[in-house]
Amino acid sequence: MSNQWVRLDFVPQLGGRLMQVTFDGHAYLFVNPKYAGKYISPEQAAGRWINYGGDKIWPLPEGNDDEQHWTGASTPLDDGVYAFSVLSQGDRCTVRLDGPPDPPTGLQYSREISIGSDSPEIDFHAITKNSTGHSIDWSVQSVSQYDLSDANAPDGWNHNFWALTQVASDSPYLLGYHVRDGLANDPSYAVDDGMFRLHWRYIEGEVWVDSGPQWVALVNGVNNYTMVEKGTHIRNAEYPGKATVIFYKNGPTVEFNAQEMPFVTPPGREKTPYYMEAELNSPMAQLEAGQTYTMDTRWFPCRMGPELKEVxxxxxxxxxxxxxxxxxxxxxxxxxxxxxxxxxxxxxxxxxxxxxxxxxxxxxxxxxxxxxxxxxxxxxxxxxxxxxxxxxxxxxxxxxxxxxxxxxxxxx
CATH class of the missing domain: 2.60.40.3020 (Immunoglobulin-like)
Structure with a gap:
């Protein structure tokens, strides 16, 4: 799907993914070369998570505590074959992706994605349905994986990539953000004048932010191509872990060996590729049997460098x-x-x-x-x-x- 501004490439078979967004010749999203041209069904994945890349929607909270946590495995929700249909063409084009019911979570996902003819704006309408006969509680999040590779860098990754969001003035987090995974003192993270700024470094980490406006800006400082994603923040709503925005950095991580000695896992683009995730969360929603919940987000490709101060x-x-x-x-x-x-x-x-x-x-x-x-x-x-x-x-x-x-x- 394309207009004079943007091109969107979909792969419905891979969990209904929007696999790539290209604006002015610049491709934003990470596409995992390991699985290029391949499909691994949930049965073949056998509990593993198959990371194809691109953009999709996921449930929260994650974990293996109980049935109200998503384990992150490749199930029909993330790895099923989605039906693809065209809802409208012309001045405004809309496509729809409908996924199968997911037994582990009781969820069934659909997404409508639209572009107009007059701008590069991309609109997303995510629909979460309770496919069970009982009530369930879930949040939905949009998850976009951004490509951090740089063929011109000596080590192959982009040393001038930034992720930004505005911190809520009444944030529940001590520093304005919460390091959920990785180094607590990771130098990638900082808050400056109310703005959370992540300067990407090749080490694993996940950070949660309570962003009042609920927008994120992903900035490629090498060529000044930026993507702004906007959600709709609902004040006083219950968000998973109080986070409206999550950033995940892929990279080597600190682990312990059998002798309980710490070590850093080896780097390597094949096993630990260069990408980061930007995630916009919805509030928790209790869905009765057959009930649906919707989440709307918008993307705005544009030009700006790391000096970005406001959206x-x-x-x-x-x-x-x-x-x-x-x-x-x-x-x-x-x-x-x-x-x-x-x-x-x-x-x-x-x-x-x-x-x-x-x-x-x-x-x-x-x-x-x-x-x-x-x-x-x-x-x-x-x-x-x-x-x-x-x-x-x-x-x-x-x-x-x-x-x-x-x-x-x-x-x-």
Whole structure:
């Protein structure tokens, strides 16, 4: 499924996976070469997890405590053959993937995935059904595996890959995040000005974050291709382990041998490939027999580097907007990426907050980094300027930044 912006490759036989997303020639997702062109049925897997890569949905919580935990094995839920159908074509294309009932969990998954003709936005509508005759409790999560390989790096992996999300101001975690697996002092993790920043390193780890806005940004700093995934955070809902977002880093790990001496498992791309997972969680949902629960997420391929500071409805911000007066003009500066093609417009406000006009600034595209340096005419009474993205249908997609108009020190 494709438009002028993105191409989506599906492999329904492999647990209904979206196997690859390509935007502007850049492929985002990890595809495991070990299983290229292969299918290993749940019966053949015999309790193992077969990691094909790509994007899929999974249940939470994980574990082997009881029937209300998913063991992570390749069962019909993750490795069954899904039916593929086309629901619509034209200005908006939608496909549907319907999975078989999964006896271990009692769940049955379906997903509808859509793209329009006017932008690279990808919409996901996940449907969880209780296929049993009794009530069950589960969360559903979208799980996307991102490719961390880099053919130009000496050791073959990307040393400039980042994962970011905003930490909830009232996070239940001491540091704003919780290391679920791996090194507690892993230098990959940090919180800076309310933003959780993961700088990928080749060592295994899983970290849980309570992200209020529930968005994640996966940033390839080598070429500045970014993917923003957005969920819908429900305040005061019960999330598994209080985590709305989970990141998993694949890599070598610390284990103990028979003599109880610690060692690091050997690295190697074949057995321990270069990828990381970004996971958006739903709240726990109690489903009665035959009942369904839905989860909606959206993806926005765009351009931005590791300097990403904020995600808005219209795009991403690397450097915040500034507005500096220069006589009868105001010089606008900032560094942005956008989710939709269109035009940046400056909304002009006076000191009383009344809008006094709008000025087109420049045309923009999701395929381009926007390094804004533009002067616009502005009367002396203009005190504040907001930059909005107006899409190709003349819809206002929201603000990318807002700034008070400042005057150079020597001119005050």
């Amino acid at each position: 808005t409805d219209s795009g991403v911000i690397g450097t915040a907007l500034t507005a500096v007066r220069n006589g009868t003009e105001v010089n606008l500066s900032g560094h942005f990426g956008v989710f939709f093609p269109g035009t940046l417009e400056a909304y002009l406000y006076d000191r009383g907050g009344t809008e006094r006009g709008r000025v087109p600034v420049q045309t923009v595209s999701p395929k381009e980094l926007i390094d804004l340096h533009h002067a616009i005419p502005a009367p002396a009474n203009i005190a504040r300027i907001t930059i909005h993205l107006i899409d190709s249908h003349q819809a206002d997609r929201g603000a990318l930044g807002e700034a008070l108009v400042s005057t150079p020190a020597g001119e005050r």
